[in-house]
Amino acid sequence: MSGSKGSVRFCLIHADYVTNGEGEQERPVIRLWGKTDDGKSVLVTDKGFLPYFYVQHDASMSEADLRLMKNRIMEMRVEGRGPVKVERAKLNLLGRPVKLLKIYVPMPADVNKFREALKSWTDIEGAHEYDIPFYKRYMIDKGITPIGWIDAKGRPFKDDIKADIMLDADSIETLDKEGYPKLRIMAFDIEMIRTKGDEKVILISFVDNDGFSRVVSAGDSRSGGVRPAGSEEELIKQFVSIMEDRDPDMIVGYNTDRFDFPKIAEKAWDYKIPMVMGRDSTHFTFKRRGYISAAQIKGRVHIDLYDFIDNIMRGGLSTEVLTLSRVAQEFLGETKDEMKWREIEKAWEKDQAKDLASYCLKDSEITLKLAENLLPQIFEISKTTGQLPFDVSRMSYSQLVEWLLVRRAYSVGELAPNRPKFGEIRTRRNAAPYTGGYVHPPKEGLHEKIALFDFQSLYPSITITHNVSPETLDCKDCKASERDKVPESDHYFCSKKKGFVPMVIEELVNRRMRIKKEMKKLGKRTSEYKRLNNRQFALKIIANASYGYYGYAGSRWYSRICAESITAWGRMYIKDVIKLAEDEGYEVIYGDTDSLFVKIRTKKEARNFLRKANNTLPGVMELDFRNMYESGIFVLSKSGSAAKKRYALIDRGGEITIRGFERVRRDWSDIAKNTQEKVIRAILKDKSPEKAVKAVRRIIESLKKGKVDKEDLVIHTQLTKGIDEYEQIGPHVVVARKMKGYGQEVHEGSTISYIITKGAGSISERAEPADYASAYDPEYYINNQVIPAALRVLSGFGYTEDDLLGKKRIEQVSLSDFVK
Incomplete structure (x- = not known):
C-alpha cells in the first residue's frame, strides 16, 4: 500500500513539523492535520519543503562577485551542516526594490545559526524573514488557509499515529470550498482543594459534542453518577486515558492554559505519569505565548476560550469580570452556581460528591456550549489571517494584523520587515x-x-x-x-x-461590504447568514485594529x-x-x-x-x-x-445606553454601579430626580444595616504587571499577595476581586479576597462607592452629599429647569 498512489480532500485544522533522518541528512517533515467531509481524521506529510531566509547584499556587486559570494555561502559549515542551495531573489522592502540571496538550509533551527554566521560578512547588509516559524512559512508559501480545504495527492502510509488516513504528499492544492466538517470537541474542567499545605485535584469532568459526559473523582464515592478513581494519581491517569479513548479533534477549556493544564502537568510530574495525549503518541507540551504558556497537543487543537475572550471579545462585553459564569450569561443567557474554594473544600470533607460533581460537570457543559458559540468566529479569523486556530485564539489584535500583513506581503513580492x-x-x-x-x-x-x-x-x-x-x-x-x-x-x-x-x-473593507450585501438577501436564522456574519466580524475587527x-x-x-x-x-x-x-x-x-x-x-x-x-x-x-x-x-x-465618553441616553423605545460612567467600569463595586444605574433610570425614564435621591438613600440605609449581599460589594481590579513590580501598593496588590499565600494562581493579567472590611488600618490593609472576606465596612462603601457614583449624575441637578445622606429635605426639582 505504501507504494501506491492516493489522494485525500480534507479541511485543515492544525499544522506542525517533525524531523526525519540524522546528521547532514536530517530534514523537516511538515504535518497537516485535518478532517474529511465524512468525519475521517487525516494526517498529510510533506517532506519536500525546506526552511530559508534572505540576506541583502550590496546592489552594486558585480556578477563575478555575486557568484563568488554564492559559492562562499555554499561552502559554509555550521555544526557540520551546510546550506542546501542559494538562489538570487529580488523583492521590495517598504516599496523599494532590494537585491537578495535566498538561502535554503537543512533544518528550521539552522536559519538563525547561519544568519548569525553571516553577520560578520561586510558585503551583506542584513538578513530578512529569519523569524517566521517553519509551519507558518509553509502555509504562507503554499497559500494554505486553516479551516480551508486541501486536495493532497501522494503515497498512503501506515504509522503508529491516530489518524484514519495518512498520506505522504507529492502535491498540495487548495480547494474553493466553504464550511468545515463536524469536529469532535471535548470540554473539560478540574476542581482542586488545598489540604495540609498542598493542592489536590479532586474532580475532573468531561463533556463532548457526541453525547459523552463523565465526572471522575479522586475519592471512592459513586454518588451522583461520579466515577471513583480512588486516588489523585489514578484520576490523572484516567484524564489521559479518557482523552486518548475519546480521541477529540479539539480540546476546549476555560483558563486551561493558566490553571487546568499546568496543575495536571504538575501532578503528572509528581506521580511520574506519562502525559501521552498527542495523536502521534507524544506528551503535551507548553508553548510560550507572551507572559503565559499555552498547552499544545500534537494532532489536536487546544483552545483556551478565556484567552480569546480576554484578547478579542472583551471590548464588546458588559461584564468586566471574565469568570465563566459571567461570560456564559452574556453569550449564552445561561448562568451557573458559583462555589468558592472554601465551599469546595467543605463539600469534599463532608463527602458531598453529588453536589461537587454537578458543579464540576456544569462547568464543562457551559464551556462546550461557549465553544460551539465562539469557534465559528475563531475559525473565520483563522481563515482571514491564514493562522491556525490554536494561534489566533491566543493572539492580540496587533498580532492578527501583523500575520495577515506578513502573509499578504509574500503574495505581492514584499519582504516583511524584521x-x-x-x-x-x-x-x-x-x-x-x-x-x-x-x-x-x-x-x-x-x-x-x-x-x-x-x-x-x-x-x-x-x-x-x-x-x-x-x-x-x-x-x-x-x-x-x-x-x-x-x-x-x-x-x-x-x-x-x-x-x-x-x-x-481596502481588501478587507471591500470584502466586508460585499458580504454585508449578501447577508441582506438571507434570513437571519439561516446557517449561511450566521457563517457570513462571523466572516464580516473577522474582517471588521482586523481592519479596525490596523x-x-x-x-x-x-x-x-x-x-x-x-x-x-x-x-x-x-x-x-x-x-x-x-x-x-x-x-x-x-x-x-x-x-x-x-x-x-x-x-x-x-x-x-x-x-x-x-x-x-x-x-x-x-x-x-x-x-x-x-x-x-x-x-x-x-x-x-x-x-x-x-x-x-461619559453619557447616558434613552431612545424612543425606552432602551437606555450608558457609556463611561462607573456603571460600565470594572474598578467599582456592583453596589455603586447599580446605584448609578437606578439614578440614571429615574431621571431618563421616570423624569424624577427626587426618585433617584430616594433610591440612593434606601441603598445607604441597607449598607448601614448590613443587608447588602457580599457579591454586590466586590471590587475587581486587573494586575497590569507582576506583583513584585508594583511601587505603589494598592488594595488589589495587597489582596493578590494574600491570594498567593492561600495557594491561588496570581499573575500579570489576573483580575483581583476583593472587599473592603471593617477594622483598623488603611483601605489597602483592610482589603480581603472576596472568597475570604467576612464583615464589610459600610462607611467605605457609602463614602467611597455609592455617594461618588450617584453624585456623578445628581450633582448636575443641584444635589449634594448632604441630600443623599438625608441631612436635608429632598427638594422638588423640575427637570425642565435643567433641559438645555
Missing part, C-alpha cells in the same frame, strides 16, 4: 504620546431630541483614502500635485502609487508618523462635520474621535444633514446616522474638563 529588537521596542514605548482623537467638550446636563452620528470605520477609512503607509510617507518621487499633505504637519503621503498596508485594509498596529511598539510595520497622521486627519474630519452642523443651525452637544451628538428633532432632518455631510467627505470616508434619542445626560469630569 521585528524590532528589545531596545527599539523600549525606545518606542518610552516615546512621548502623540495627540489622539478630538474631544468636543460636552454641554453638561440633560438634553432632548438627540441624533447620534459616527464615522464608518474612521481610521481604516483615513488609511485607505489618504494612502497612509510607511513607504508612501514623504515619497521623494511624488510631484507636488500627487502629495496628500497631513493636517497640522509638514508630512505628506504619495497618492500616485498604492501603499501596501492601505491596499490590504491603525493601532502602526503605533504598536512591537510592530514590523511600525510608523509613529503614520499613526500621528491618521489621528490628525481624524481630528480634522470630526471638526469639519461639527462646524457643518453648527453652520446648519444645529447644536452639537458632544463629539469624541469618530462620533457626534447633535440636537435634531426628527429622523428626516437627521438624514438630510447626513447627506450634506457625506457630500463633503473624500474617498471611502462616510458618516453614518446611528439613532435618535429622546433625551440624554452628559457630564464633565470631576476636574471640570471634558469627560471622554
Whole structure:
C-alpha cells in the first residue's frame, strides 16, 4: 500500500513539523492535520519543503562577485551542516526594490545559526524573514488557509499515529470550498482543594459534542453518577486515558492554559505519569505565548476560550469580570452556581460528591456550549489571517494584523520587515504620546431630541483614502500635485502609487461590504447568514485594529508618523462635520474621535444633514446616522474638563445606553454601579430626580444595616504587571499577595476581586479576597462607592452629599429647569 498512489480532500485544522533522518541528512517533515467531509481524521506529510531566509547584499556587486559570494555561502559549515542551495531573489522592502540571496538550509533551527554566521560578512547588509516559524512559512508559501480545504495527492502510509488516513504528499492544492466538517470537541474542567499545605485535584469532568459526559473523582464515592478513581494519581491517569479513548479533534477549556493544564502537568510530574495525549503518541507540551504558556497537543487543537475572550471579545462585553459564569450569561443567557474554594473544600470533607460533581460537570457543559458559540468566529479569523486556530485564539489584535500583513506581503513580492529588537521596542514605548482623537467638550446636563452620528470605520477609512503607509510617507518621487499633505504637519503621503498596508485594509473593507450585501438577501436564522456574519466580524475587527498596529511598539510595520497622521486627519474630519452642523443651525452637544451628538428633532432632518455631510467627505470616508434619542445626560469630569465618553441616553423605545460612567467600569463595586444605574433610570425614564435621591438613600440605609449581599460589594481590579513590580501598593496588590499565600494562581493579567472590611488600618490593609472576606465596612462603601457614583449624575441637578445622606429635605426639582 505504501507504494501506491492516493489522494485525500480534507479541511485543515492544525499544522506542525517533525524531523526525519540524522546528521547532514536530517530534514523537516511538515504535518497537516485535518478532517474529511465524512468525519475521517487525516494526517498529510510533506517532506519536500525546506526552511530559508534572505540576506541583502550590496546592489552594486558585480556578477563575478555575486557568484563568488554564492559559492562562499555554499561552502559554509555550521555544526557540520551546510546550506542546501542559494538562489538570487529580488523583492521590495517598504516599496523599494532590494537585491537578495535566498538561502535554503537543512533544518528550521539552522536559519538563525547561519544568519548569525553571516553577520560578520561586510558585503551583506542584513538578513530578512529569519523569524517566521517553519509551519507558518509553509502555509504562507503554499497559500494554505486553516479551516480551508486541501486536495493532497501522494503515497498512503501506515504509522503508529491516530489518524484514519495518512498520506505522504507529492502535491498540495487548495480547494474553493466553504464550511468545515463536524469536529469532535471535548470540554473539560478540574476542581482542586488545598489540604495540609498542598493542592489536590479532586474532580475532573468531561463533556463532548457526541453525547459523552463523565465526572471522575479522586475519592471512592459513586454518588451522583461520579466515577471513583480512588486516588489523585489514578484520576490523572484516567484524564489521559479518557482523552486518548475519546480521541477529540479539539480540546476546549476555560483558563486551561493558566490553571487546568499546568496543575495536571504538575501532578503528572509528581506521580511520574506519562502525559501521552498527542495523536502521534507524544506528551503535551507548553508553548510560550507572551507572559503565559499555552498547552499544545500534537494532532489536536487546544483552545483556551478565556484567552480569546480576554484578547478579542472583551471590548464588546458588559461584564468586566471574565469568570465563566459571567461570560456564559452574556453569550449564552445561561448562568451557573458559583462555589468558592472554601465551599469546595467543605463539600469534599463532608463527602458531598453529588453536589461537587454537578458543579464540576456544569462547568464543562457551559464551556462546550461557549465553544460551539465562539469557534465559528475563531475559525473565520483563522481563515482571514491564514493562522491556525490554536494561534489566533491566543493572539492580540496587533498580532492578527501583523500575520495577515506578513502573509499578504509574500503574495505581492514584499519582504516583511524584521521585528524590532528589545531596545527599539523600549525606545518606542518610552516615546512621548502623540495627540489622539478630538474631544468636543460636552454641554453638561440633560438634553432632548438627540441624533447620534459616527464615522464608518474612521481610521481604516483615513488609511485607505489618504494612502497612509510607511513607504508612501514623504515619497521623494511624488510631484507636488500627487502629495496628500497631513493636517497640522509638514508630512505628506504619495497618492500616485498604492501603499501596501492601505491596499490590504481596502481588501478587507471591500470584502466586508460585499458580504454585508449578501447577508441582506438571507434570513437571519439561516446557517449561511450566521457563517457570513462571523466572516464580516473577522474582517471588521482586523481592519479596525490596523491603525493601532502602526503605533504598536512591537510592530514590523511600525510608523509613529503614520499613526500621528491618521489621528490628525481624524481630528480634522470630526471638526469639519461639527462646524457643518453648527453652520446648519444645529447644536452639537458632544463629539469624541469618530462620533457626534447633535440636537435634531426628527429622523428626516437627521438624514438630510447626513447627506450634506457625506457630500463633503473624500474617498471611502462616510458618516453614518446611528439613532435618535429622546433625551440624554452628559457630564464633565470631576476636574471640570471634558469627560471622554461619559453619557447616558434613552431612545424612543425606552432602551437606555450608558457609556463611561462607573456603571460600565470594572474598578467599582456592583453596589455603586447599580446605584448609578437606578439614578440614571429615574431621571431618563421616570423624569424624577427626587426618585433617584430616594433610591440612593434606601441603598445607604441597607449598607448601614448590613443587608447588602457580599457579591454586590466586590471590587475587581486587573494586575497590569507582576506583583513584585508594583511601587505603589494598592488594595488589589495587597489582596493578590494574600491570594498567593492561600495557594491561588496570581499573575500579570489576573483580575483581583476583593472587599473592603471593617477594622483598623488603611483601605489597602483592610482589603480581603472576596472568597475570604467576612464583615464589610459600610462607611467605605457609602463614602467611597455609592455617594461618588450617584453624585456623578445628581450633582448636575443641584444635589449634594448632604441630600443623599438625608441631612436635608429632598427638594422638588423640575427637570425642565435643567433641559438645555
